Amino acid sequence: MATDNKYDRQLRLWGSEGQHLLNTSRVCMLGSSGLSSESLKNLVLPGIGFFTIVDDTLVTERDLGENFFVTQSDLGKPRADVVKTYLLELNPDVQGESLIQSIPSVLSNPSFFQTYSLIIACQLSFSEIRTLGAICEQNNKKLIVAKSNGLLGYLRIYCKEHLVIESKPSDKEIYDLRLYEPFPELLAYAESISLDGIQDIYHSHIPFIVLLVKFLKEWTETHGTKPRNMEEKTRFKDFVKGKSRDFFAQLNFQEAVSKAYLCFLEEKLPSEVMDILNDEKSVNADVNSEDFWICAKAVKEFMDRNQTVPLSGIFSDMTSDTNSYITLQNIYKNRADCDYIEVLQNYQRIKGTNQEPEIVRQFCKNLQTLEVTRFRSLESEFLSINAESIDEDEFEESKSLEWYLALRALDWFIQDQNREPTQDDKETLIKHTETLGKSIASEIAEEIIRFGKSELHCISAFIGGALSQEAVKLITHQYTPINNTFLFNSVHTTAVVLNL
Amino acid sequence: MNTSSLSPKDFIPGEDTMSMLTEYARVLVIGAGGLGCEILKDIALSGFKDIEVIDLDTIDITNLNRQFLFRKENVGEYKAEVAARFIQSRVLGCKVKAHTQPIQDFDEDFYSSFHIIIAGLDNIEARRWLNSMLHSMVKFDENGEILPETVRPLIDGGTEGFKGQARLIIPFKTACFECTMKMVTPQQRFPLCTIAETPRLPEHCITYAQIIEWEKAFPEKKLDKDSPEDMNWVYQKALDRANHYGIEGVTYMKTIGVVKNVIPAIASTNALISAACVAEALKVATYLSNPMDNYFMYMGQTGIHTATIQIEKDHECLVCSKKPINLTVSRNSKLREMIDLLKENKKYNMISPAISGMLGPLYMPKPPVLEEKHRFKLDLTFAELIDKNYFRDGDGLIVTDPSFNSSLTLIVNLV
Ligand SMILES: [Zn+2]
Numbered sequence: 001m002a003t004d005n006k007y008d009r010q011l012r013l014w015g016s017e018g019q020h021l022l023n024t025s026r027v028c029m030l031g032s033s034g035l036s037s038e039s040l041k042n043l044v045l046p047g048i049g050f051f052t053i054v055d056d057t058l059v060t061e062r063d064l065g066e067n068f069f070v071t072q073s074d075l076g077k078p079r080a081d082v083v084k085t086y087l088l089e090l091n092p093d094v095q096g097e098s099l100i101q102s103i104p105s106v107l108s109n110p111s112f113f114q115t116y117s118l119i120i121a122c123q124l125s126f127s128e129i130r131t132l133g134a135i136c137e138q139n140n141k142k143l144i145v146a147k148s149n150g151l152l153g154y155l156r157i158y159c160k161e162h163l164v165i166e167s168k169p170s171d172k173e174i175y176d177l178r179l180y181e182p183f184p185e186l187l188a189y190a191e192s193i194s195l196d197g198i199q200d201i202y203h204s205h206i207p208f209i210v211l212l213v214k215f216l217k218e219w220t221e222t223h224g225t226k227p228r229n230m231e232e233k234t235r236f237k238d239f240v241k242g243k244s245r246d247f248f249a250q251l252n253f254q255e256a257v258s259k260a261y262l263c264f265l266e267e268k269l270p271s272e273v274m275d276i277l278n279d280e281k282s283v284n285a286d287v288n289s290e291d292f293w294i295c296a297k298a299v300k301e302f303m304d305r306n307q308t309v310p311l312s313g314i315f316s317d318m319t320s321d322t323n324s325y326i327t328l329q330n331i332y333k334n335r336a337d338c339d340y341i342e343v344l345q346n347y348q349r350i351k352g353t354n355q356e357p358e359i360v361r362q363f364c365k366n367l368q369t370l371e372v373t374r375f376r377s378l379e380s381e382f383l384s385i386n387a388e389s390i391d392e393d394e395f396e397e398s399k400s401l402e403w404y405l406a407l408r409a410l411d412w413f414i415q416d417q418n419r420e421p422t423q424d425d426k427e428t429l430i431k432h433t434e435t436l437g438k439s440i441a442s443e444i445a446e447e448i449i450r451f452g453k454s455e456l457h458c459i460s461a462f463i464g465g466a467l468s469q470e471a472v473k474l475i476t477h478q479y480t481p482i483n484n485t486f487l488f489n490s491v492h493t494t495a496v497v498l499n500l
Numbered sequence: 501m502n503t504s505s506l507s508p509k510d511f512i513p514g515e516d517t518m519s520m521l522t523e524y525a526r527v528l529v530i531g532a533g534g535l536g537c538e539i540l541k542d543i544a545l546s547g548f549k550d551i552e553v554i555d556l557d558t559i560d561i562t563n564l565n566r567q568f569l570f571r572k573e574n575v576g577e578y579k580a581e582v583a584a585r586f587i588q589s590r591v592l593g594c595k596v597k598a599h600t601q602p603i604q605d606f607d608e609d610f611y612s613s614f615h616i617i618i619a620g621l622d623n624i625e626a627r628r629w630l631n632s633m634l635h636s637m638v639k640f641d642e643n644g645e646i647l648p649e650t651v652r653p654l655i656d657g658g659t660e661g662f663k664g665q666a667r668l669i670i671p672f673k674t675a676c677f678e679c680t681m682k683m684v685t686p687q688q689r690f691p692l693c694t695i696a697e698t699p700r701l702p703e704h705c706i707t708y709a710q711i712i713e714w715e716k717a718f719p720e721k722k723l724d725k726d727s728p729e730d731m732n733w734v735y736q737k738a739l740d741r742a743n744h745y746g747i748e749g750v751t752y753m754k755t756i757g758v759v760k761n762v763i764p765a766i767a768s769t770n771a772l773i774s775a776a777c778v779a780e781a782l783k784v785a786t787y788l789s790n791p792m793d794n795y796f797m798y799m800g801q802t803g804i805h806t807a808t809i810q811i812e813k814d815h816e817c818l819v820c821s822k823k824p825i826n827l828t829v830s831r832n833s834k835l836r837e838m839i840d841l842l843k844e845n846k847k848y849n850m851i852s853p854a855i856s857g858m859l860g861p862l863y864m865p866k867p868p869v870l871e872e873k874h875r876f877k878l879d880l881t882f883a884e885l886i887d888k889n890y891f892r893d894g895d896g897l898i899v900t901d902p903s904f905n906s907s908l909t910l911i912v913n914l915v
Contacts, residue, residue, distance in 0.1 A: 002731045002756050006564040006572075012757060012764040013661055034545075038771065045565055045767040064592065068541050072592050090568050151779070151789055170662075170801040205698065317701055325700040326746045457545035458778040461538065465772025469662060469800045472768065479662065480802045490779045493792035495806040 010046050017358075018476035019047070023093070025475045026115055027051045030103055030132070031122040032080040034066035034457055035148045037087065038464025039120060041069070043471055044090045051087075051096045052116075054106050055080040066455050103128055110135045118142045118471055123455070126411040133158060133378030142474050145378070146467050149410065150451020151490040152403060153463035156500070157470060157481055158378055163292045164371040165362050166478045174368055176312040177332075179263045180226070182213050183311070185331050190214050193324075195243070203245055205321040207328055208256040215240050215256075216263045226264070233264055251319040269309055269368060276372050277303070287352050295363040296370075298346035302339065310339035310364050340364045375484045381500045385437040400487050400496045402440040405433040406448040409440070420452040447491060462488055466495075521786045522547035528614040529553045530603060530630065532579040534765050535620025535657050537569045538774030540583055543618070544591040546782050551587075552614070554599040554606070555580040560726075566767040603630060604905070608637050611652065616781050618655045620774065622763070624684060625851070625903060627656065631669065631677035632904040635819050638671045646672055653784055657777040661764040662800035664773035666792075667811075668780050672820055674794040679814040682846050687761055702742060702749040706758040709737035725760050734759060772798060818848065824896065824909035829882060831914050835863060836878040838912075842899070850901040855910070858895045882914055 005011070011019055025048045029036050032055040040051060059074045059082055069086040070079060080098040088096050099106070106112055107128060113119055119141055121132055129145055136143040142159040178186065190213035193206060219236055220226050227236040237260050244253035269277070276282065281289065282296035289297075302310050313336030315329050340361055347360050363370070376386060385405075409432040413421050421429060426445045433440045466486055473481045485498045527548050529539050532555035543551060557579050559570045569586040570579070580598035587596045599606075603626055611617065611633055621627050631654065639650040654669040656677065669676050694700075695708045714723050714734065724730045735755040742750040756762060776796055783791045792808060799805045815821055825848070829838055842850045852865040862885070863877060864870040877890060885891040897910040 002726050002728055002760070003753070004561055006561050008562045008565075008753070008756075009762065009765040010565055011753070012762065013766065041568060042767040042771050045568055047565075065545060065547065068545060068590060071590060089571070091564075092572075168801065170799065320700060321698045322700060322745050322747075325698075456779075456782075458542045458775045458782060461542050461775035462772045462779065465768045465770070465775060466798075466800070466804065468768040468771070469766075470804075472766075479800075482803050486804055490776075490783075491789045493776070493780075493796055493808045495798070495804070497804055 007047060014472070014476045014478050018472075018478050021476045022047055022049070022472065024049045025117045027471070028113060028116040028119045029053045029122070030106070030120065030124060030128075031055055032057060032067075032083045032098075033063070033123050033460070034068070034455055035122040035146055035153075035460040035464055036120075037067050037069040037083045038461045039122060039146065039467045039471070040083075040087055041090065042465060042468030044087050044094050044096070046472065047091060047093050048475070049095065051084075051094070052099055053080040053084050053096070054099045054101060054103060056100050056102045066457050066460065068457075107131045107135065110139060113139060113141055116141070118144070118474060120144045120146070120467070120471065122146050123148065126408075126415045129378065129411075130382060133382075137377045137379065143378075144467055144471060144474075146463055147407060147411075148455050148460040148463050149407060149448070150454050150456060151459060152407060152448075152451060152488070153459045154404060154407065154485060154487040155463055155467045155470065156378070156485045157474070158375045158484065159474070160374065162371075162373045162375070162474060162477075162481060163290070164373070164477055164480065165292070165359065165366050167366070167369045167371045167480050168478060169369055169480070173316070174312075174314055175259075175262055175316075176267070176314050176368065177209055177262055178267055178311065179209065179212050179216065180266050181308070183335055185335060186213060187217075189327065189331055190217075200245060202321070204250045204252060205319065205324065206252055207318050207320040207324050208252050208259055209318070209328060210324070211240065211243070211252065211256040212260065212263050215243060233260070236260060236263070255319055267309060273368060273370050276370055279372070285350060287350070289350075291351075291357065291359050292363070294347055294350050295343070295360055297350055298343045298360070299363065299367065301346045302343050306342075310343055310367065311336040312365050312367055313337070314365065336364070371480060373481065373483050376500065386500050396494055397496055397498065399492075400489065400494065401438060401498060402433075402444050403448075403489055404485065404487050404498060404500075405436050405438055406440050406444050408436060409433045409445075410448050410451075414453065421449045423449055425449065459488070459490060462490075522782070523549050525615045525785045526550045526552075526613060527781065528611070528617045529620070530617065530626075531555055531620040531622070532567075532569075532583040532598075533557065533563065533620065533622060534566045534767075534770040535659065535774050535777075536579070537567045537583055538770050539618050539620050539657070539778060540569070540587050540596065542774055542778035543781060544587050544594045544596070546778055548781075548785075549594050551595065552597040552599065553580045553584055554601070554603055555583075556600055556602050566765055566770055568767070604902075608633070612637055612650070614652060616653055616655065616784060618657075618777055618781055620657050620770075620777070622658075624681075627677050628681070628903040629905055630654065632819050632906065634669075635671045635676060636906040655777045655780050655784075657773045659765065659769045659773050661766065662769055663798060664769050665795065665797040666773050666776040666780065667795040668784070668791055669794070675811040675813045676817060676820040678819040679817045680811060681849050682814075699741065699745055699747060702738070702747060702751075702754055703758050705741040705745070705747060705750055706734065706738040706755050708741060709734045710759050713737045713741075723759075731756060731759065769798075769800065816847070818908055819904065824911050825899070826911050826913065828913045828915055831883040832881050834879055834881050835885065839863065839878070842901075849903070850899075851903055853899050853901045855897050855899050857891055857897045859890060859892060862890060862897065882912070 007019060027043060027048050029040050029051060032053050057079045059070045059077050059079045063070045069083045074082040078100045080100060084096050084098040136158055140160050144155055144157050146155040147153060190210045193210055219239060227233045237257050240256050240260060241247055244250045247253055277296050277300045281293045282300060285293040285297040313333050315332050343364055344360050348354055409429045412432055429445045430440055470481050473479045482497045483499055485500050488495045525548055527543055529536055532553050558576055559574050559579055561575055563570060569583045574582045578600045580600050584596035584598035588594060634652050634654050637650055639647045641647055651671055657666045658664060690704055690707055695704045699705050735752050738755055739750045780791050783789050793810050795811045796808045839853060842848045842853050854864050855862040863874045886893055893914055898907045899910045900907045
């Protein structure tokens with residue numbers, strides 16, 4: 001073994017900062033069925049700090065086929081306690097306790113939840129979920145609710161506001177090169193490099209950034225303006241191409257043409273990020289605000305004063321000789337450092353401190369991909385489903401909403417009638433979903449009744465996996481969580497996110 | 501559970517049916533790593549009782565953040581053995597037999613003795629071989645119809661970081677693993693001239709130290725990627741080189757990442773992909789609902805995006821199309837060029853093909869004695885091969901490659 005760090009494979013995703021947040025997190029798990037233990041297992045393994053399992057259910061024969069963290073010899077013992085003991089064997093770094101108390105009795109004492117960073121509730125009844133939702137809304141707690149019934153399962157996230165600095169988007173490459181309006185040091189460096197009379201090998205290793213800065217300047221001087229429309233942009237690309245000695249052999253010129261679009265755009269922040277900087281929490285940030293919002297205000301002040309965005313310093317690989325690459329990288333890095341210092345000074349003034357917390361640098365570096373997510377509360381969902389957000393033309397989403405409503409109707413029925421429905425209750429279930437906003441198809445009602453309260457281990461394991469991924473995102477403040485419901489349907493092997 | 505109109509027609513209601521089907525079904529789990537541990541747990545709790553598991557790996561400390569059947573004191577033991585022991589002790593009445601040999605050591609009779617095969621592998625080579633094996637087991641009647649009793653479904657899972665996929669392969673019915681080889685993104689490699697002459701990234705320095713400097717310093721010794729001493733040596737050399745050029749970011753962790761091509765792995769993704777695989781196994785075995793058709797993917801990094809897609813069969817697939825490989829080759833091209841094509845073209849992706857014809861072997865990559873004997877033919881053109889009577893125009897050739905468990909037919913059209 002080349003490393004003795006058991007967390008090596010996950011540190012490569014969320015780094016030591018993310019790991020620290022995990023190690024110091026406190027998770028409260030309501031319920032101790034298969035779904036609870038599967039979810040918690042995937043949080044104990046990567047190393048959360050502490051967990052409490054709340055449940056007064058005893059281990060029965062049925063648990064043996066649903067829950068991996070109980071055994072035959074545990075029959076009749078408090079399930080929360082048994083599950084806790086086996087889960088703790090997975091990771092000696094994690095502390096955990098069980099609270100053998102009924103869930104309603106814990107819910108009657110909202111202050112119980114005060115010390116937890118995340119609350120997870122599995123297989124709770126309809127009214128329990130509703131009460132818990134209200135507690136989390138009033139006390140600003142992060143909550144994940146999950147269910148597993150037959151071949152169906154879902155998870156639902158609620159928190160007032162989730163802030164993400166490192167969203168690490170998987171789908172876009174981030175450039176922050178200031179080619180449209182090069183800053184003085186960049187311009188000076190580009191101008192110091194001559195393309196004439198140098199050997200081919202050097203000509204082929206000039207970074208595309210230098211090429212574009214030079215050619216855009218030359219073009220602008222000739223034409224009196226930067227390329228504005230489609231036609232001028234195409235001509236500019238041909239102009240760049242024309243400057244090469246052998247276009248098909250010169251990778252740097254090919255990169256210049258393919259990245260030429262970066263010259264045509266004024267460097268602005270995405271509108272979602274501008275919304276964050278202009279959010280009233282940013283505008284009104286003061287000593288008592290969260291660091292995130294103080295950073296937002298500090299950046300906004302920078303932008304108002306300099307009429308430009310602080311440079312991120314993000315710099316990726318490109319065709320270049322070593323020396324030019326390192327020089328250019330340092331030009332960007334130094335500029336980003338200067339901008340950061342100014343933002344830091346703003347931050348320190350607002351916060352009334354002379355400390356230099358890492359968050360300010362991270363904030364500047366990841367400015368383009370900041371995220372603030374606000375979740376619809378469970379109570380407002382129970383009052384009315386956010387039906388507009390569901391596109392009826394999207395067949396899968398629309399069908400999934402029916403499955404979700406069917407589960408809600410099942411929950412309601414079990415609570416209302418104190419029994420599981422039979423096929424004779426089909427119409428009652430369908431009628432109930434009408435009151436929820438959408439009538440479900442008859443075969444969906446039949447299937448839901450067929451499932452009843454049965455919990456299949458592999459469905460719980462799937463939902464437990466998705467749930468723990470989302471929990472890690474909420475705890476580490478990295479990556480983007482779903483907003484707000486994820487439904488897995490193993491009848492059709494489909495999974496969708498619904499914003500309810 | 502009761503019956504319902506969404507279940508397949510032949511579904512017979514009642515828990516008895518389900519338990520009967522799962523109890524008698526023999527399941528083979530391939531891999532006892534991140535996915536394998538989860539798969540074993542899930543199938544054991546789904547009622548399957550007759551399980552075997554194959555994995556030749558031993559337990560490493562970096563497995564412990566997700567491979568939950570292992571403890572620190574198990575480090576160094578065989579994964580398959582520890583996993584089998586654990587499942588049997590936890591799930592009453594479940595029988596798990598462990599194997600610690602490579603999958604290639606097992607024959608058709610072995611694989612045929614299972615009803616379902618679930619694979620949680622971390623490499624392409626083993627997947628290709630397994631896919632090829634399960635296809636070669638299928639027999640056809642005189643009309644060319646598949647004999648259903650010879651078909652063994654393969655459920656295959658894979659993960660990387662927050663994303664993963666589960667797929668169901670029914671030999672000759674659905675697209676197979678080989679059909680989608682083109683979708684596999686090859687491991688990123690840096691051009692030699694970049695790492696040698698214009699290094700810019702820490703990765704360039706690490707690769708240089710690993711390939712060029714190690715070879716120079718220890719021409720007789722292979723780099724042991726699991727040895728802290730060897731890895732430290734590479735790290736120090738990479739660091740020196742980076743410092744020389746002013747490149748930042750060479751760390752020991754990064755060095756391991758680059759040299760071992762470490763793929764990030766987390767418990768949650770393994771859990772959900774394994775569960776998706778076992779849900780399919782359950783559907784295949786019990787008719788609980790229709791199995792998926794045929795590929796499910798999950799991307800959890802930015803929100804959650806999933807897709808269930810029906811991957812089409814490749815009608816020229818080397819494994820499931822039952823068609824020979826057809827190559828048009830110039831009389832003046834050398835045998836080496838054709839072999840390179842078989843290796844480098846994404847359609848074939850072979851590792852080290854051995855080729856023989858009606859007149860005997862044309863080229864054998866191993867053992868070294870045979871390789872040496874046939875090597876001179878690599879630089880002969882097809883015209884010369886015909887002249888010297890090593891090859892006859894129009895003859896079919898037989899190709900064997902470690903990617904496939906059986907040989908392929910190759911038709912060369914000379915022009
Ligand atoms: Zn195929």
